[in-house]
Amino acid sequence: MTCQRCEEQATVHLTETVDGRRREVHLCADCARKAGVLPPESAAAAPGLDAVVQGLIVAHVGELVGELAGLTCPDCGLKFMEYRAGGRLGCPNDYQVFARGLLPLVQRAHGATRHVGKAARVRPAAADRLRLRSRLRLAVAREDYEEAARLRDSLRLKDADA
Amino acid sequence: MNLEDLTRSSGEWLRGTGPESDIVMCSRIRLARNLADFPFTNRASRGEKSEIESTVKQAVERAGLDLTFFDVNSMNALDRQFLVERQLISRELASGEGPRGVVIGPQENMAVMVNEEDHLRIQVMHSGLSLHDVWESINRLDDRLEDQLAFAYSPQLGYLTACPTNVGTGIRVGVMLHLPALVQTKQIDKVFRALQKINLAVRGLYGEGTQASGDFYQISNQQTLGKSELELIRILTDVVPQVIQYERTARTALMNERRQHLHDQVSRAYGVLKTAHTISSEETMLLLSSVRMGINLGLIDDLEIATVNELFIQTQPAYLQKLQGTELGVEERNVARASYLRSRLSNANGRHPAESESD
Numbered sequence: 001m002t003c004q005r006c007e008e009q010a011t012v013h014l015t016e017t018v019d020g021r022r023r024e025v026h027l028c029a030d031c032a033r034k035a036g037v038l039p040p041e042s043a044a045a046a047p048g049l050d051a052v053v054q055g056l057i058v059a060h061v062g063e064l065v066g067e068l069a070g071l072t073c074p075d076c077g078l079k080f081m082e083y084r085a086g087g088r089l090g091c092p093n094d095y096q097v098f099a100r101g102l103l104p105l106v107q108r109a110h111g112a113t114r115h116v117g118k119a120a121r122v123r124p125a126a127a128d129r130l131r132l133r134s135r136l137r138l139a140v141a142r143e144d145y146e147e148a149a150r151l152r153d154s155l156r157l158k159d160a161d162a
Numbered sequence: 163m164n165l166e167d168l169t170r171s172s173g174e175w176l177r178g179t180g181p182e183s184d185i186v187m188c189s190r191i192r193l194a195r196n197l198a199d200f201p202f203t204n205r206a207s208r209g210e211k212s213e214i215e216s217t218v219k220q221a222v223e224r225a226g227l228d229l230t231f232f233d234v235n236s237m238n239a240l241d242r243q244f245l246v247e248r249q250l251i252s253r254e255l256a257s258g259e260g261p262r263g264v265v266i267g268p269q270e271n272m273a274v275m276v277n278e279e280d281h282l283r284i285q286v287m288h289s290g291l292s293l294h295d296v297w298e299s300i301n302r303l304d305d306r307l308e309d310q311l312a313f314a315y316s317p318q319l320g321y322l323t324a325c326p327t328n329v330g331t332g333i334r335v336g337v338m339l340h341l342p343a344l345v346q347t348k349q350i351d352k353v354f355r356a357l358q359k360i361n362l363a364v365r366g367l368y369g370e371g372t373q374a375s376g377d378f379y380q381i382s383n384q385q386t387l388g389k390s391e392l393e394l395i396r397i398l399t400d401v402v403p404q405v406i407q408y409e410r411t412a413r414t415a416l417m418n419e420r421r422q423h424l425h426d427q428v429s430r431a432y433g434v435l436k437t438a439h440t441i442s443s444e445e446t447m448l449l450l451s452s453v454r455m456g457i458n459l460g461l462i463d464d465l466e467i468a469t470v471n472e473l474f475i476q477t478q479p480a481y482l483q484k485l486q487g488t489e490l491g492v493e494e495r496n497v498a499r500a501s502y503l504r505s506r507l508s509n510a511n512g513r514h515p516a517e518s519e520s521d
Contacts, residue, residue, distance in 0.1 A: 090205035115317070117320065117389070127198065
């Protein structure tokens with residue numbers, strides 16, 4: 001079979017359904033690349049599976065996934081892709097940080113994205129303490145014990161308030 | 163209260179009282195809650211988990227709740243299994259790691275697991291079909307804990323949980339049903355499919371991923387967001403009576419069409435349990451299920467339903483080993499189980515040995 005755009009041998013065969021009508025596309029590698037169906041030559045030259053998959057995801061699902069994949073929660077350090085692999089979130093703040101990725105999943109699981117029912121009391125200081133705790137963890141990790149001691153003190157103060 | 167005290171009593175939820183208790187073993191609600199200022203359990207360091215644990219213990223104390231803390235982390239495997247058998251902790255908590263525990267209320271109606279998938283898993287269980295009582299009780303407990311603790315919550319998504327499948331109300335409303343006639347008449351799969359279509363989950367006696375045993379099935383909600391606690395409870399209180407009705411119809415059909423066969427099956431089951439000298443856990447569950455149905459149908463009249471309910475739990479491996487005070491291999495357990503069954507079933511009404519002594 002020859003390419004529909006030039007006389008080369010077609011090596012890329014696509015079937016797409018648009019408005020219920022099936023359409024077949026047959027292209028050679030060069031034309032496919034120009035049409036954006038194949039990743040550019042540089043990527044194709046060393047076609048690591050990751051790159052191919054990543055390219056396909058970006059081409060078909062859009063930038064959102066690529067952008068989401070790299071998203072990291074500043075409080076617990078969890079990446080959105082880690083959540084997708086493990087199924088568990090890392091901290092309450094993830095719901096806000098990953099909102100764009102999570103809400104469609106929540107919608108699919110529950111058929112809703114808005115809470116109805118018992119409401120918890122509002123405790124604005126709690127989010128501050130979560131942040132202090134994550135800074136404390138980072139301070140301990142880089143062995144900044146002075147900062148860690150300071151953070152521990154302010155946590156203790158907040159605990160006394162709460 | 164300590165673990166040894168637990169071996170001498172049994173949970174209120176096994177009492178066999180309350181509405182529809184011939185078919186409904188118990189009603190249970192659990193709430194998933196997390197502290198707003200800590201990472202979720204799976205992401206928390208050892209130090210943070212132990213802080214979470216002491217925060218919850220302190221809250222229970224300050225709230226003046228009559229609950230006792232058990233440190234699951236320092237427990238041996240047998241004691242953990244013992245708590246799983248009694249439905250006081252999950253398999254996940256038993257096999258977890260790091261600081262974790264459970265606070266247990268009198269009569270084992272209440273339990274709060276600490277550092278399971280969520281920081282707190284609050285549970286209340288009552289015998290019979292009594293979801294509204296259970297809700298009132300757990301809602302009050304939740305309020306009193308919240309007086310002391312800041313729960314992770316957002317106005318849009320409700321209570322925030324480690325897994326988004328629990329977000330919102332964080333509620334799991336469950337009813338444990340004994341459905342031997344639907345199993346025998348092979349209608350049970352049809353019932354399951356109908357329940358799954360309306361988004362209800364069906365599980366065995368020991369929850370997620372366990373095979374149904376003793377013909378016990380737990381029906382529970384899966385949706386936790388977008389409907390209020392009372393709406394979710396209503397789904398169960400609407401559906402469960404229909405399942406009960408199917409089971410009753412199947413029992414009546416068995417009684418009308420195969421009465422002698424059924425009477426024979428029930429009597430043989432009772433006979434084996436009363437006289438066997440070695441018996442496996444699976445066979446025990448199967449036979450106890452027949453005996454339980456036999457009592458409800460009036461085919462056995464010298465045994466209390468509460469005894470049979472207890473025996474489902476007290477013939478499990480860890481309970482038997484606690485009773486013997488030593489670890490036992492499978493063969494030894496089968497002998498101990500048979501001996502325990504004989505002793506319980508030879509007493510008039512099969513009363514618990516410890517209870518008869520104190521009478």
